[in-house]
Structure formats: C-alpha cells, structure tokens
Amino acid sequence: xxxxxxxxxxxxxxxxxxxxxxxxxxxxxxxxxxxxxxxxxxxxxxxxxxxxxxxxxxxxxxxxxxxxxxxxxxxxxxxxxxxxxxxxxxxxxxxxxxxxxxxxxxxxxxxxxxxxxxxxxxxxxxxxxxxxxxxxxxxxxxxxxxxxxxxxxxxxxxxxxxxxxxxxxxxxxxxxxxxxxxxxxxxxxxxxxxxxxxxxxxxxxxxxxxxxxxxxxxxxxxxxxxxxxxxxxxxxxxxxxxxxxxxxxxxxxxxxxxxxxxxxxxxxxxxxxxxxxxxxxxxxxxxxxxxxxxxxxxxxxxxxxxxxxxxxxxxxxxxxxxxxxxxxxxxxxxxxxxxxxxxxxxxxxxxxxxxxxxxxxxxxxxxxxxxxxxxxxxxxxxxxxxxxxxxxxxxxxxxxxxxxxxx
Amino acid sequence: xxxxxxxxxxxxxxxxxxxxxxxxxxxxxxxxxxxxxxxxxxxxxxxxxxxxxxxxxxxxxxxxxxxxxxxxxxxxxxxxxxxxxxxxxxxxxxxxxxxxxxxxxxxxxxxxxxxxxxxxxxxxxxxxxxxxxxxxxxxxxxxxxxxxxxxxxxxxxxxxxxxxxxxxxxxxxxxxxxxxxxxxxxxxxxxxxxxxxxxxxxxxxxxxxxxxxxxxxxxxxxxxxxxxxxxxxxxxxxxxxxxxxxxxxxxxxxxxxxxxxxxxxxxxxxxxxxxxxxxxxxxxxxxxxxxxxxxxxxxxxxxxxxxxxxxxxxxxxxxxxxxxxxxxxxxxxxxxxxxxxxxxxxxxxxxxxxxxxxxxxxxxxxxxxxxxxxxxxxxxxxxxxxxxxxxxxxxxxxxxxxxxxxx
Numbered sequence: 001x002x003x004x005x006x007x008x009x010x011x012x013x014x015x016x017x018x019x020x021x022x023x024x025x026x027x028x029x030x031x032x033x034x035x036x037x038x039x040x041x042x043x044x045x046x047x048x049x050x051x052x053x054x055x056x057x058x059x060x061x062x063x064x065x066x067x068x069x070x071x072x073x074x075x076x077x078x079x080x081x082x083x084x085x086x087x088x089x090x091x092x093x094x095x096x097x098x099x100x101x102x103x104x105x106x107x108x109x110x111x112x113x114x115x116x117x118x119x120x121x122x123x124x125x126x127x128x129x130x131x132x133x134x135x136x137x138x139x140x141x142x143x144x145x146x147x148x149x150x151x152x153x154x155x156x157x158x159x160x161x162x163x164x165x166x167x168x169x170x171x172x173x174x175x176x177x178x179x180x181x182x183x184x185x186x187x188x189x190x191x192x193x194x195x196x197x198x199x200x201x202x203x204x205x206x207x208x209x210x211x212x213x214x215x216x217x218x219x220x221x222x223x224x225x226x227x228x229x230x231x232x233x234x235x236x237x238x239x240x241x242x243x244x245x246x247x248x249x250x251x252x253x254x255x256x257x258x259x260x261x262x263x264x265x266x267x268x269x270x271x272x273x274x275x276x277x278x279x280x281x282x283x284x285x286x287x288x289x290x291x292x293x294x295x296x297x298x299x300x301x302x303x304x305x306x307x308x309x310x311x312x313x314x315x316x317x318x319x320x321x322x323x324x325x326x327x328x329x330x331x332x333x334x335x336x337x338x339x340x341x342x343x344x345x346x347x348x349x350x351x352x353x354x355x356x357x358x359x360x361x362x363x364x365x366x367x368x369x370x371x372x373x374x375x376x377x378x379x380x381x382x383x384x385x386x387x388x389x390x391x392x393x394x395x396x397x398x399x400x401x402x403x404x405x406x407x
Numbered sequence: 408x409x410x411x412x413x414x415x416x417x418x419x420x421x422x423x424x425x426x427x428x429x430x431x432x433x434x435x436x437x438x439x440x441x442x443x444x445x446x447x448x449x450x451x452x453x454x455x456x457x458x459x460x461x462x463x464x465x466x467x468x469x470x471x472x473x474x475x476x477x478x479x480x481x482x483x484x485x486x487x488x489x490x491x492x493x494x495x496x497x498x499x500x501x502x503x504x505x506x507x508x509x510x511x512x513x514x515x516x517x518x519x520x521x522x523x524x525x526x527x528x529x530x531x532x533x534x535x536x537x538x539x540x541x542x543x544x545x546x547x548x549x550x551x552x553x554x555x556x557x558x559x560x561x562x563x564x565x566x567x568x569x570x571x572x573x574x575x576x577x578x579x580x581x582x583x584x585x586x587x588x589x590x591x592x593x594x595x596x597x598x599x600x601x602x603x604x605x606x607x608x609x610x611x612x613x614x615x616x617x618x619x620x621x622x623x624x625x626x627x628x629x630x631x632x633x634x635x636x637x638x639x640x641x642x643x644x645x646x647x648x649x650x651x652x653x654x655x656x657x658x659x660x661x662x663x664x665x666x667x668x669x670x671x672x673x674x675x676x677x678x679x680x681x682x683x684x685x686x687x688x689x690x691x692x693x694x695x696x697x698x699x700x701x702x703x704x705x706x707x708x709x710x711x712x713x714x715x716x717x718x719x720x721x722x723x724x725x726x727x728x729x730x731x732x733x734x735x736x737x738x739x740x741x742x743x744x745x746x747x748x749x750x751x752x753x754x755x756x757x758x759x760x761x762x763x764x765x766x767x768x769x770x771x772x773x774x775x776x777x778x779x780x781x782x783x784x785x786x787x788x789x790x791x792x793x794x795x796x797x798x799x800x801x802x803x804x805x806x807x808x809x810x811x812x813x814x
Binding site: 013022026029030048051054055056057062063064066067114132133134136137138139143144145146147148149150151154155156159160164166167168169170171172176179180182184188190191195197200201202203206207210213215216217218220221223224227228230233235236241242250251253255259281285316317318320321322323325326327328330331333334335336337338347349350351353357359360361 | 415416417420429433436437441455458459460461462463464469470471473474475521539540541542543544545546548549550551552553554555556557558559560561562563564565566567568571572573574575576577578579582583586587589590591592593594595596597598600601602604606607608609610611613614615617618619620621622623624625626627628629630631634635637638639640641642643647648649656657658659660662663666688689692719722723724725726727728729730731732733734735737738739740741742743744745748754755756757758760763764765766767768
C-alpha cells in the first residue's frame, strides 16, 4: 500500500487521521515522519489550517499547513453522507490507528464512535484528543490553544514572573498534547504487539498541560501543609531572560559550582566564590533573585561573540540568541542538514525540515510533499478495493472529492 | 521483578535511567507512569534536582524532584569504580531501555557507550538525549533549558510579539524533549516487537525545539523566495493574551464565523459581521492586529464570570484564567481526580498528580512514592542475583550506597 520507500520504526503502520488544525496533525506528523502511512481525511472545506495558516501561494496551501502535513495523503470525503461513512469504514477496516479531535457526539453522529469502530476492527487503536477530560465540569467545552494556556497555568507562570498573564507565542498546548498523543499511540502499538487487541485512548489537553505546568511548579505546595509559595523561584525570576550584551543578547546557565566559579572569574568578581549567597548550588538557588540580577547586569561591556568565546573556553553553558530569522540561517542547523531546499510539485521551491531524531534501526528516508486537498482520494480508494466506476460514481454524487483547480 | 500491580501499556518493560535534572527524568517518568519499571541510577551525590528543585522538608527531597521521580526506584552506584560499572552491567543485561543525557565521552569513560552495551544486550534500546546533534558545530557544548530556549527561537517568538526576547517560565525545552524521547522509545519498542533487536536513538534538544518553533512560524519563509516575513502574525500579535475583564482575565478564541459573529453580537457590535475586515476566517486572519485589539478592549464592562456564562451559552471557546494557585483548586481537576492527597513514607502528606491519559486496555493503578537516594539499591541488586554478602561488600567498599540518614 505504500509507494514510498522508508524504514522508520512505524513502517507498515496505517493511520487514519480525521483531525484538523494543530493538535491532531502534530500527532499524525510525528507518526508519518517515523514511517507510518498517514491517510488524512478532510471534509470538502478542508482542514481549517489550510486557510488559517497565514501566507500561501495558492489557496489552501499555507506554509503552516504544509509544515504540519508533509508525508501524509489527503482523502476528501463528505462524512455527512452515509455513503461517505461507508467508504471510510472500508479504509478503517484494515487501519491500525484512528485519530480525532472532534467532540464525542459529533463522532457518534458520523458513526465513528469507539464502539462502532471497535466492532468493525478490533485491532484499531482509537485515539481521541479531548479539550477537557470526562468526569469534570469543563468536559465538552470547545477549546483552542489559548483557552488551554489560560486555564492550565501556562499564562499563570507569566503573571508570577512579570506581573501580568500572557501566552507563549506558540500554539504550545496543542503542539505538546499532539506529541503526547503520538507517544500514547506508540505505547498502545507496543501493547498491541503482545495482546493483538486495539484500544481506546483519550488525551485531554487541559489535564495534560496542567500536569506539565504543575510538575515543574507545584514545588512547595507538593507538601501538605505547603512549606512555601507555589512556583519554582529560579524559573519564575523576572531576570531569568536572555542577558543583554554590548551588541545583543546571549543566554548563560552557570549552574554547577565549577561553572559558576569560572563565571565569577570571567566577570572579574572572583570574591563571589566565597560569598555565602553564591558559593554552592543550594545557596545560589536560595538567592536566585540576586544571582539572576548579577547575571543580567554583568555582560554589558563585551559583545555577544566575545562572551561566547570566553564562556566556551571555560565550559560554561552559554548560547547565542537566535531571532526567528537567525534560526533559519543558524550554522549548526545547516550543517546537520535540518533545513534543505526541495521542490514542492505545486508550490515550487520550499524549505523542508528534516528529521531531528536518529535511529540506528533506520529512519524514513523518502518524504512526500504536503498534499493538496483530495490529492490522494482516488488512489487511496483504489488501493482499498473500490472500482474505477464506484469511485467515479461517488465523485459524481459529491460523496468524495478529488483535487480540483479550485481546491 | 515488579512488586507493584499495574496494567499500563508498558507493563513488563524495564528501563535503566542514568539521566538527571529534567529532560531524562521527564522521559522516564512518562515510561514509569505507563507501567514500565524504571530503575533510576544515581551517583553518590544524587540527581542534581534533589538539591536544585527548591523547597524540601528533608535534604534531597525537593517537591520538584519528587514530582518528576515518583514510580521509580533509586539505585545509587559509584560508576567511577570498575566494580560499580560491573554491577550496572548486570542490571543492564536484562533491561529493555537505557536512557542518558550525559555527553558521549563521559559515557564512554564509564564503559556505557552504545557499542559496549549493545554487545552485552543486543535487545537494549539505547537512548541518548543530546544538547546538540552530531555533525554540527555546537555538538558537545553543554546545555541547559535556557540555552536551548535562547538558540531554538523560543525566546525569539517573544522578541517578535513584544520587542524583547524572553524565556517561557517553564523548563520547557527539557520537558518537551523528554516527552519526545519517551515517544521515540515507544516507537523503538514497537519496532523491536517485530525485529527482536534493540537500537540506538539520539534526541538532540536544539534540533527538536527548532523544529517545534519553525513548524509553527516558518510560514511565509517556507517558500523560496519568501512570500512575506517569518512568523504566524496571529500567534505573535501583542494582544494575543488573556483579556482583561472588570475583575480579572479570561481567554477567548472566537475563530470560526459562527463563533466570531456570536461574539460580535454579545459585545453589542453586530455591524462587524458585515465588516470586510472581520466577516470571514481569512479576513480576520489578515486583519488579526485589529481583531485582537478589538477583543482586548471589549470585555471591561462585565466580570469574568458574567462573560464566561454568556460565551458558554453561545458555544464560543472561552475559559477562566487560572493563576498557579487557582490551578491547584480548579474544580474540574478535582472532579476528574487529577490531584489527590496521599502519604509519602518520609515526607508526610503530599498532593499527588494522577495520570492524565485514559487507556481502555488498562493503566498503572498502583503508584510508588518518589524514592530517597539509594532507597532501592539493595533490593534491586538482590533481584539481579547478587548475594547478601556481595551486596554488603560493595556497600563497605563504597561502590554502592543504600539510603542513610544523611541522604
């Protein structure tokens, strides 16, 4: 069923992905990049990210959509029609994984609830990303990334560090939950290799992100009664930021004694090695406000390049600051081949991101371009046993849609 | 070998975790929570997070350490001694997974390089979290979370949205890379179920996080030549924040036409439904600056509770803003049983976080408390065939360490 040659760890796994926007597509992208065959099921209007994803050369092919959907096939079906549901059932009957971020009732209306699909394919791993888990009062509320950032304490970390809640300028909670959903699918595939049975997995975004934040910041409130205020003071310190140099910013993290003492020497403050506030990991943790203030004010007299050279010589963790533009030109990323120029069949020359993880057992080596809406509808239907006549009939009846100029 | 009863998807998987601080422990926590037996190998000084993790009732048992290390066993070995290495080899000979975030040369010095371990246990999945991948000029530089936030564009997203680079007040890149390492291990376990062979996995933090950021923000620069500036303007908008109400903040995300039009009605601006800047997803995306400004200024006249009630009635994605303190008291989290009070054997009553994902095939049901340093040294050695005499000899020679008052 797979034309691409690849040897990723999920080679042979077939994923039917009904999800849209970021959380589900991020999940299925991780599976696709690791070798799975991902069949992306889109409604006639297409994944919302085709439109919401910012700049594009052609309608429906925004850069953001493309970067979350390469290595997938697009099959466009009207699932509001019974015949569309039946065609999807045929594809699902031999699939390994199903992914959705629709609400449960909506899935049930389309005949795609877990009970129905389990009956048709007992080996199916049915994955549902929820905004909020069952059993709590937020269950079934609609959500987007910012809704979850607001509720899960991500925005709250900023209130602690700078007095005002704000969001991370990333679709961070969608993206992280998507990674964790892919993790869960890997674990379930492993279990299935022993039990030969599929299962239902539910990943609630709010709970997932609350655990992410609280694991880091519950701290003193882990204990009952609490032994101090909530939050990791070092991380929340207002001066825990890139540090200003003569000509820009750099980042430094002298954490161990060896690193901190070398740092004090380099900023010409050797006496701090004996200072009770700074002479051990515990004391620097306790006096993190003073330590961060010291760091934030000590690098103004040399350029970023000068400081980095000095810190590197002394094995002190430090790093250039990359703006988004810098990142695309970063020498290391270029050297490891992370970014390369390739040709997209309809969108022309593009920058493509390579795989970041290395597996000695083999990785996916052939990439397929982000699909146009319905690009693989007919091919996937043929592979699943539909005759050319049946496919044409379904097209004529607007049950399935192939790529058109308009899409 | 496992005393705890559990039925998580990784039940039966044995993980030897040599990592410390956040990235590795976050990875092995995900494995442990899903049912794996995680043997945490600590040096005599213990995981740095035992000290660096903020408040504690007893030395070495900070809240942060505890929240990343429950469901694991602590085995304390001096790996600088050949006899310590030999004892670890015995444990590794039947393990499924090895995790480290040490640098390669340091691992080789301890006899724990991939070639050596593969020879001793060909089924071992050897997982190495790197700061920077091989083949690029940053390889082998030391790194902490902030170093990666600075280099990978995370800090850069803030420069775009508010003029100044800053860090997310979370150990975000460690934490995310740890989740992705656990994902990779799940995929490799699945592959091993077919090949019966282990493999080497390398997870470079910098590349992982650069991909995370660029997938969201490469946008217009995906195309060659670029069709506009880098970055998703909606996400980077300075008003993409929790919105101020009469008495606090809430979050809203009216994205579809249905949601946006209902929102315009509720803020008594129905004419905006016809406004060319706001009458479609595409136009609101194009005019995101105006749309966010409008949103940020339209909620001052009602309280958070009043707005949320109204928005919920109209199915507009919205949410309360939770400070970190609010989060611990959040009603939904309590209702789903995410936070519960349990008794830690040495640290007394604590708040424990439950599992967030649900698996119909079964989840780990019995939790073990975060271990004191060396708490399981003797028990694990016994399970691996060492005699009481051999264990006592190794203790006397300071090769292995059991829990003491001091630790």
